[in-house]
Amino acid sequence: MPLPQPVLHPPFNIVRLSHVELAVTDLAKSRAFYVDILGLQVTDETSDTIYLRAMEERGHHCIVLKKAETAEARDLGFKVYSEDDLDRAAHFFKGRELPVEWIERPYQARTFRTRDPQGIPLEFYAQMERLPPIHQKYALYRGVKPLRIDHFNCFSPNVDEAVAFYNEIGFRVTEYTEDEETGRLWAAWTHRKGGVHDIAFTNGRGPRLHHTAFWVPTPLNIIDLLDLMATSGWVANIERGPGRHGISNAFFLYILDPDGHRIEIYCSDYQTVDPDLEPIKWDLKDPQRQTLWGAPAPKSWFEHGSPFADTPIIDSILKAQPIIAP
Structure with a gap:
């Protein structure tokens, strides 16, 4: 099948991928892997959740580790350009008869969950809490320096x-x-x-x-x-x-x-x-x-x-x- 022609003016503007939530069975062991070995930075943690970001990122998190009985991947997160793009994205998915659920997410403004036609769970938002830059705080660089x-x-x-x-x-x-x-x-x-x-x-x-x-x-x-x-x-x-x-x-x-x-x-x-x-x-x-x-x-x-x-x-x-x- 031929590749489709690129759509240079899509119905809404996605900036980039943003984050993923991973369900993990042993939060302490996962923390050791992602923080002590890879070198991701902890931006918040509770008894059942750890939020992480990499060294150049200004958004609050790029990975969320959530304690669970079964290991699995949850929503793949994408950032859109503006609140208007977020509304147009929700309208697009509804028009394709795909689910749209507005949800509360810590450190994110308005966010909705949906799925693509094959069932991949997706999450869209326009604004995430911004953090001070750390890319020149070289004392924090550890592991693979992500x-x-x-x-x-x-x-x-x-x-x-x-x-x-x-x-x-x-x-x-x-x-x-x-x-x-x-x-x-x-x-x-x-x-x-x-x-x-x-x-x-x-x-x-x-x-x-x-x-x-x-x-x-x-x-x-x-x-x-x-x-x-x-x-x-x-x-x-x-x-x-x-x-x-x-x-x-x-x-x-x-x-x-x-x-x-x-x-x-x-x-x-x-x-x-x-x-x-x-x-x-x-x-x-x-x-x-x-x-x-x-x-x-x-x-x-x-x-x-x-x-x-x-x-x-x-x-x-x-x-x-x-x-x-x-």
Whole structure:
């Protein structure tokens, strides 16, 4: 199926991805992972919730850790440009007969929850409490020195359908993998903020959250994190990498938190702000698409993901499989 033409004037204006809530079973252990190992900053915590931000972020939080009996991913948060955009977004989702529920969220102004057509839970807001800058408080930098949340990647049972919907609300495709036999999309990377992606979709049982990614300054930060994890009891949580993707050209590392939520540490992609930027096409049979160089991805990387709360999981339509780099 051909890629849809980009919608440069969507019905409402999404600025970027913002945050995600992760349900975790052991809050203290998750705190140790995200704060002591990764280096995210605590902006508030209660007996059952921890709010975190990265070093360059001015919004109150990019990850919310919530104590729960079962580990799962909850709403993927997106920031819109204005309160008017927020109202137009709610009108859009209602017009598509998708649920719109106005909710109270700590540290956020008016916020509504909805779902995309495949069932991914989404959250939209225009204003979040702003915090003083800390990006030059170098005494606070720890772990991998995360600068900002960068993107989500989700397993999708129908990538063509996912791309068509997000294209309609202004997400633009930067790179994609196509199965030559069927003409269907196997994966696609789409953005709002001018990087390679704010949200990507990978063929697989879903919808499920494949990973949340954080941007770091250099590949050396990733090497430092690997040394830290290997000598502080977290070596078994290193899943894949380091290496470099063909898609996005990013230097990467994938690690698992104590509940198995996957985190990517990510740097070295490229700018995509031009409205006439042409998407880059990859053949599913090209092994360098997912690993330009580095060890091949383990089986878990293609199969394991975090279920979304109250969201049925179905098998993917496309049965094709990529060639895995040797």
